Amino acid sequence: MTAAVHALINDNKIEAAMLEIGQAARRAAAELAIAEPGQKDQALRVAAQELRHHTSGIIEANRRDLEAAEEAGKNGAYLDRLMLDPDRIEAIASGLETIAALEDPVGKTIAEWQRPNGLDISRVRTPIGVIGIIYESRPNVTADAGALSLKSGNAAILRGGSDSHHSSVAILTCLTHGLRSAGLPADAIQLVPTTDREAVGHMLKGLGGTLDLIVPRGGKSLVARVQEEARVPVFAHLEGICHTYVDRGADIDMAVEIILNAKLRRTGVCGATETLLVDRNADDDYLSPLVKALLDAGCEVRGDAAAQAADERVVAATDEDWGQEFLDSIIAVKTVDGVDDAIAHIARYSSQHTDSIITECHGTAERFLKRVDSAIVMHNASTQFADGGEFGMGAEIGIATGRMHARGPVGVEQLTTFKYVVRGSGQTRPK
Amino acid sequence: MTAAVHALINDNKIEAAMLEIGQAARRAAAELAIAEPGQKDQALRVAAQELRHHTSGIIEANRRDLEAAEEAGKNGAYLDRLMLDPDRIEAIASGLETIAALEDPVGKTIAEWQRPNGLDISRVRTPIGVIGIIYESRPNVTADAGALSLKSGNAAILRGGSDSHHSSVAILTCLTHGLRSAGLPADAIQLVPTTDREAVGHMLKGLGGTLDLIVPRGGKSLVARVQEEARVPVFAHLEGICHTYVDRGADIDMAVEIILNAKLRRTGVCGATETLLVDRNADDDYLSPLVKALLDAGCEVRGDAAAQAADERVVAATDEDWGQEFLDSIIAVKTVDGVDDAIAHIARYSSQHTDSIITECHGTAERFLKRVDSAIVMHNASTQFADGGEFGMGAEIGIATGRMHARGPVGVEQLTTFKYVVRGSGQTRPK
Known part of the structure; x- marks a missing residue:
């Protein structure tokens, strides 16, 4: 996250700050798309170690969130979703290692055929680009969603709930350390540094064309708002009836x-x-x-x-x-x-x-x-x-009930798109 | 097309008429999704024969369109796109037969695996549902787009240009005859029976949730409007730079x-x-x-x-x-x-x-x-x-430059989605 973004936020120029974040994500996505699998996996493994090393600091940050939520009169179930302890932090860390161990979907050939004129055509998986994840109180989504986006070669813009902001910042610091240690751009996983709700509105409009996909993680009212207002594709389910x-x-x-x-x-x-x-x-x-x-x-x-x-x-x-x-x-x-x-x-x-x-x-x-x-x-x-883990996908960012692109559990493979690669030897098309 | 729709159109109740069309398409789509491949292919082959048998009637209808376009002062290139002659009608008819001969994508298993607990999981192609196609002067799109939608198990709502309306109606009559002869619902391919531009606006809003996808076929201004205003997914390219x-x-x-x-x-x-x-x-x-x-x-x-x-x-x-x-x-x-x-x-x-x-x-x-x-x-x-035919897809409804679901040539396979089919023997999920 650049100093420019923070300066804009401090001046309450939310839209300009969000556009800056989108452009930084787009630049990072271009690098991620051609990153070696080993780099992405190293970033995730180092981040896991960082989470373990900084357990007490993360718990301290989480305590600030919990105290604020208690003061705001949140109920027990809410506080439980928000709470982090050493076991939960270990679960987050090992979750990153699980994602690192998954097969890399990027560059995989999905289909391949040859035309009578000798052209070789293959359909190859590529990252989608920049994914916005909008979520509520669970701070573990910061790590899970960031890691699934990274593994699939996408830059992530995370917009966590204001209640879990300190916890999310502490977790993001570990992810950023992992990215840097692997020679990847720190902006590959960004956390929106303001809890102003206006920021969500800008994400739904697509951040000046830099956002390719939105994944809402949270209750029905959040998902409904995103599905209603988003001008970019959304992977979500409103209800599980x-x-x-x-x-x-x-x-x-x-x-x-x-x-x-x-x-x-x-x-x-x-x-x-x-x-x-x-x-x-x-x-x-x-x-x-x-x-x-x-x-x-x-x-x-x-x-x-x-x-x-x-x-x-x-x-x-x-x-x-x-x-x-x-x-x-x-x-x-x-x-x-x-x-x-x-x-x-x-x-x-x-x-x-x-x-x-x-x-x-x-x-x-x-x-x-x-x-x-x-x-x-x-x-x-x-x-x-009905779960990505149970389907053998390793991890999921959610379940989609839309009809296009991704349906059912959304794992790393579903966070990719594809392109056609055509290899010729001088073919020209007849009239 | 029901009499109810025509009555609504005559009363200038465009929105109600369009919703009626959407609901009829949705009902037809439910039948198409489980239709036998042979039925769809028969419908296309009979429609091809009908086109050949009614060549003179189609040319007569086309002449009305051409005369109106000439009166409106359209240029030669425009008139050429609009014009139908016996050769072009034969090309449309054999195009339908080419699509009939393609492999049926619906029901095809794309991936299949077994979980350690014995669950069999397969990903199976299903139709997308209801596809809206918005196009301009070329009347052959009526046949091509209707046929590609049908082959992939989707109901089609066609909104042709007002300039080619008589030609499109004549072509649709042949398609409808094919559908009926194969025991398929006539509403599987509907042509919006009004040239009122308001109808397009309702399609872009999704016809009360009955429309799953829009494919615009035409110039840059049409595509730009659709991409800007559509509340449902769009397969298109704005430009080919x-x-x-x-x-x-x-x-x-x-x-x-x-x-x-x-x-x-x-x-x-x-x-x-x-x-x-x-x-x-x-x-x-x-x-x-x-x-x-x-x-x-x-x-x-x-x-x-x-x-x-x-x-x-x-x-x-x-x-x-x-x-x-x-x-x-x-x-x-x-x-x-x-x-x-x-x-x-x-x-x-x-x-x-x-x-x-x-x-x-x-x-x-x-x-x-x-x-x-x-x-x-x-x-x-x-x-x-860069063409579906040259890629070996048989035919294409267009080329998509969006990142999601379909990129490149959009053929019958790209007009499908999928579902997961899970076969068990009593498995329950452990805590």
């Missing part, structure tokens, strides 16, 4: 085990199932054990008439419960008339994040997998597997 | 042959070279024959001091000539200090469309191919190869 459909052909023991995991393993994640659909034709056998298992595990069940008849603890679902993202120990349960009715319900209410079918019938499963138009469709598995 | 760099390591005969083709084969296409960069270190040997060959072929050369010294017919280039898209028999010629200087010039002035290096030196070529950040980079080949 995930469905699990238990078909007449399901193994009921498997179905019970999966639904308990899909709903209750963690209720606050976007891959948690929010609605259970049960095949009406399997009513007597299936609905009751599924509903009872959820209730016995402490889950509130809001059901249709059939679900209410299955157990007296079930409360009546209202129309608002379908398509509701509870993010809590609450589930909506509906009986449907077979797989096509389930597909129709999902088409209407799903947020196109992750939807799963439980059945032993291969044909029914394939019908569901083909016809449900979500980023992730599953058969006989818990929707909570 | 393509460079050819002749390195000191070039075979001069090859370089002359390529530059003549790259500039002059067709001067009005986006892949035409607009600026020739010549290595200063090869000055005496290379600059003169390159410049003379262009001049002798009737090309105006606007050059820097060195180029002017090479031939008295060279006029002085101004600053505006670098980065200029002439689309004419005019070329800007500049001497540069080797490959890195050429790369720097291209980074500054290129529109990231297509840029080529001519050299026999492998290392220099690879440096250029790696460092030039354009959708297509070439070695020892004419920039006029």
Whole structure:
């Protein structure tokens, strides 16, 4: 970060400062695009060591954020998201090493073919360019998002929440040290040095064409604002309204085990199932054990008439419960008339994040997998597997439910684009 | 197209009519996504036959458009773009058959892997959904764009130029007949039945969330408006400012042959070279024959001091000539200090469309191919190869210079997105 940026911020010239940041990122991106894989990995490994060496300093910075948040009357869950301790800092450091160990996506040939005239055409992965990440209270995003951007050859402009600003600055210092030690530009990962909300508005407008992509990490209102206002592409999901459909052909023991995991393993994640659909034709056998298992595990069940008849603890679902993202120990349960009715319900209410079918019938499963138009469709598995790490991508910057470029978990590969490389021997195009 | 849409248009309720069209397209898209490849191909083949059978009717409709355009005082080039004759109609018909013969991209597995816990994950191509195509006078776009959308499983909303409206309606009738004969929804390809410009504005806003993508086909002002105002993703290129760099390591005969083709084969296409960069270190040997060959072929050369010294017919280039898209028999010629200087010039002035290096030196070529950040980079080949057909994609809906999803020629594969299909055997996610 240049002195010029700080001077502009001090003069309250936020727009000029943000444009300066964008241009510095663009220059850094040009260097990153041709950096050797070893340089990027070294930067990440050195940053990990720095995080470990400066644990106490980071905790001290974090304590200032925590005290301010407490004074502002934030609740316990909020403070917990903000809090850093030695274990969490170690997790951040080893996360950087995990990302360093991933295969480098840049320069990889995705496809290659030869034309009859002898031209060799290949499609080669290249970085996207400059990525803006807008996030809220979790300071670990500073490291994760910065590292994923770097690994994929992109410059990052990080705009963390004002509540975690001191923690983020302390973490960024370690990342910057890593970049310098590897001979990479320090501006490859920049943290917006002001908590003025105006800065976000400038990012959404694209910083004078220097920003190629925005990734919002945070609650629904942040994501909604970014999706509504951004003039550059956005990778995000607004909601995870995930469905699990238990078909007449399901193994009921498997179905019970999966639904308990899909709903209750963690209720606050976007891959948690929010609605259970049960095949009406399997009513007597299936609905009751599924509903009872959820209730016995402490889950509130809001059901249709059939679900209410299955157990007296079930409360009546209202129309608002379908398509509701509870993010809590609450589930909506509906009986449907077979797989096509389930597909129709999902088409209407799903947020196109992750939807799963439980059945032993291969044909029914394939019908569901083909016809449900979500980023992730599953058969006989818990929707909570919707995660870049679980997909084997090593780490993810988020999950996207848009239709273009990246859908599902967004890992380093999804943070790249491509170009065509054409190798000839003097070919000219005939009239 | 429903009667409801026509009634709304007659009442001048353009917005309501456009939303109705969007919803009809969305319903059609759901059917197309699961259509059998054979159905889509049959629709295209029947449409091709219909075009041939109704050649005289199409020419009659086209004559009405031509007469109106003549009355409006359009120039000869404009009238030529608008004009249809039996040969052009046959070319449109066989174009549909070419698209029918392409491999179906939908349902194709792009990647597949297994996780240690036994989950099978595959990434499978799916249609994007609903594509809006906004174009100007060429009526053949009605068939080409409609067919490429259909082949890739997408519903198309076509908004042709008002000048070609009668021709487009006649062509659409043939496409609709093909769709019906194959048991596909007629609304899979819709033509906006009004030439009111307000309709374009509604498309740019996304038709109530029913439009997934816009492809503008036309002049720079149309593309600029779409890129500026669209609230949905756009596949387009604003300009094709393509460079050819002749390195000191070039075979001069090859370089002359390529530059003549790259500039002059067709001067009005986006892949035409607009600026020739010549290595200063090869000055005496290379600059003169390159410049003379262009001049002798009737090309105006606007050059820097060195180029002017090479031939008295060279006029002085101004600053505006670098980065200029002439689309004419005019070329800007500049001497540069080797490959890195050429790369720097291209980074500054290129529109990231297509840029080529001519050299026999492998290392220099690879440096250029790696460092030039354009959708297509070439070695020892004419920039006029920047074309979906020449790339072996069968047909293209256009060339994209954006960084996301599709770059370079946009063929049927680029008109798809993907989803993850996860197949399990009861897996639940550990805490």
